[in-house]
Structures are given as C-alpha cells and as structure tokens.
Amino acid sequence: MTTVRTSVPVLDLSAARTADGRFNPDFIDALRDAAHHVGFFQITGYGARDGQAAELLDTVARFFRLPLEQRLELDNRNSAQFRGYTRLGKEMTQGRADSREQIDYGPERTAVGSAAEGRSFMKLQGPNQWPESFPQLERAAMEWSDLMSRVGAELLSAIGVALGLPEDYFDEPFAGTPAWMGKLVHYVGGQVPEAGTQGVGAHADYGFVTMLLQDAIGGLEVQPYGQDEWITVEPIEGALVVNLGEMLEVATNGYLMATIHRVTAPPPGVDRYSVPFFWSPRLDAVIDEVDLPAELAADARGVSDDPANPMLSSYGANVLKGFLRAHPETAAKHYPELAAG
Ligand SMILES: O=C(O)CCC(=O)C(=O)O
Numbered sequence: 001m002t003t004v005r006t007s008v009p010v011l012d013l014s015a016a017r018t019a020d021g022r023f024n025p026d027f028i029d030a031l032r033d034a035a036h037h038v039g040f041f042q043i044t045g046y047g048a049r050d051g052q053a054a055e056l057l058d059t060v061a062r063f064f065r066l067p068l069e070q071r072l073e074l075d076n077r078n079s080a081q082f083r084g085y086t087r088l089g090k091e092m093t094q095g096r097a098d099s100r101e102q103i104d105y106g107p108e109r110t111a112v113g114s115a116a117e118g119r120s121f122m123k124l125q126g127p128n129q130w131p132e133s134f135p136q137l138e139r140a141a142m143e144w145s146d147l148m149s150r151v152g153a154e155l156l157s158a159i160g161v162a163l164g165l166p167e168d169y170f171d172e173p174f175a176g177t178p179a180w181m182g183k184l185v186h187y188v189g190g191q192v193p194e195a196g197t198q199g200v201g202a203h204a205d206y207g208f209v210t211m212l213l214q215d216a217i218g219g220l221e222v223q224p225y226g227q228d229e230w231i232t233v234e235p236i237e238g239a240l241v242v243n244l245g246e247m248l249e250v251a252t253n254g255y256l257m258a259t260i261h262r263v264t265a266p267p268p269g270v271d272r273y274s275v276p277f278f279w280s281p282r283l284d285a286v287i288d289e290v291d292l293p294a295e296l297a298a299d300a301r302g303v304s305d306d307p308a309n310p311m312l313s314s315y316g317a318n319v320l321k322g323f324l325r326a327h328p329e330t331a332a333k334h335y336p337e338l339a340a341g
C-alpha cells in the first residue's frame, strides 16, 4: 500500500554533513524517502551568495525584455549544440508547443568537427551563444552553473550514500567533461494559442539530478510514481527544486524514478521566470545498473518502458533523442540523418 504524497519535502543541504565531514544519517534518510517516494524535493542552504538567486532571475527577466532582433542574434537554429535562443512557442513537448522562450547553455568547449557513426551525440559539445550587448547574462549564468555543479555533485554523493553506495560512486561518469545543461526560461500567458495552458508539457528530465530556481509565480506540478494526483511545487524564495532524471532511473532499475512533471502557463499578462540546471555526465558516459542493497532492490519498480520514450543507458544518446524531439527545426538542419521520424 502506498500513501498518496501531497507535498514536496524541503531539506536543508547545509545540514547534510556532520562536523566530521560525514553525511548525517537523518539527512540521508529524509533524502532517500523524498527521492524514492516523490522524486522531487526542495533544498535550502545550498551555498548561494546573498542575493545571487534574485539577481539571476532579474538578469534573466531583463534579457527577455531586449528587442526580439537582439534575442534572435542567438538563434539556436544556428547551433548544432542546440544552444542559444528558442523563440516563444517553438519548443515542443508531447508534440505540442510550450508557452515559453528560453536560452539553452552548457560548458563552453570547442565543437567537434565530426562524430563517428553512432556517436552523433558528441556534436552536442561546443560553444554557447551569449548576447555581447548584455554581458551580465553570461556572467550570471556561468556563475550560477559553477555553483550548481558543486551542488549537483554534493547531492549525487548523498544520493549514492542513500543507496548504500560509497560517496564517490557516481563520480566517474562526470570526470573530465561533464555535459551539464542550463536553461534560462521565460513563460508567458496567453500568447501562444496552440499551447493552450501548457507552459511545458509533462515530461521527465534526461540526466541525473535537476536543480531548478523558480520565481514566485508558481505553476510547476509533479506526479509521483504510481499516483494519479499531481502535487504543486510551492515557490519558496531562494530555494532550489530538485528532481531526479532518467539516468538515475536506469541506474537503480526504478528504485529512483525520473518523476513526471509539467508547468501550467501563467495567466495572460503574467510572466514567469525559471532557471533549470541539469547535472549531467560526459556525453560518452554509459550508466551501468547499480548493485542495490537487498531491501532497496525489493522496492525497485523497473525502468519505464514507454515505447514513445525509450530510456537509453548512454547519456549522450538519451539527451540527443530529447533535443531532436524538442527542437525539430534545429534537428533537421544539423542532424538531417537522424531528424526524420
Ligand atoms: O520551469 C519549470 O518550473 C520546470 C522546467 C522543466 O521542467 C524543464 O525545463 O525541464
């Protein structure tokens, strides 16, 4: 018998370790409960500098008020890495337009010229597109990604311990060139008729751990595994919403699930800003199944077998599959061999 969960737990990351540097068992138990039963939690105490979260959201809002021609200088259709600006209503989820515009960004690296057969995902490595006339955006976003990379690594260490594994168990797939992804997102109400009330459609995230900063508007809802009821993720100023991605579902055979979530668009005339960060391993990482302790393995629920969304243990293949579906125009231009169908 499972109990219906009606709220998303809040954890204080500054209490994750005791004075001797080890993880606090109470924190680990609370984390395991939230991660297994809800797949979502919020964290406070994650080490942001005073005012950092509010400044980032403000900088993002200012960027989206620049004239469209300036935003379009960063058009993601010019990027084989799907980096840069996506116009309002041009991203698709569940085959439907989302009511949002956004910037996608990642680690600043040199593009690989060509990729070996079956490894097209290596082309996701490359440069970002940032507005030269508004340098605050790059500065704030990259400072945020430094912080989020540290928080992501700490959360994944704690998740490892909660699974009965050594603290450094998940380090290897991230070593060298972790392919984290950041987004700067602006939701609008009433401007994308074909989206209806879809801010972003129901989906799971591709990587290991997602950390999301949201403003005070709200609209994010999650559906824990096995329950019909959706839960609202109440905005808490400065807190991060954390959820687990498909790589953890694959690694734990569904003891942890990539929990489904969606955003309802704000009402007409209302803007919502959010900054999701996906802590993700190297593009060439292949995630093996973990040897779970027997009492956890007994509660593993298997990996979702949605034929429309096969979950791949190769991180690069999994994330490329998602980008191709979400950005059909960019896909057709840069990955014509994969985009059909
Ligand atoms: O903006 C949000 O609240 C959630 C965004 C999200 O789920 C995503 O971009 O993957």
Ligand SMILES: [Fe+2]
Pocket: 203, 204, 205, 261
């Ligand atoms: Fe998401």
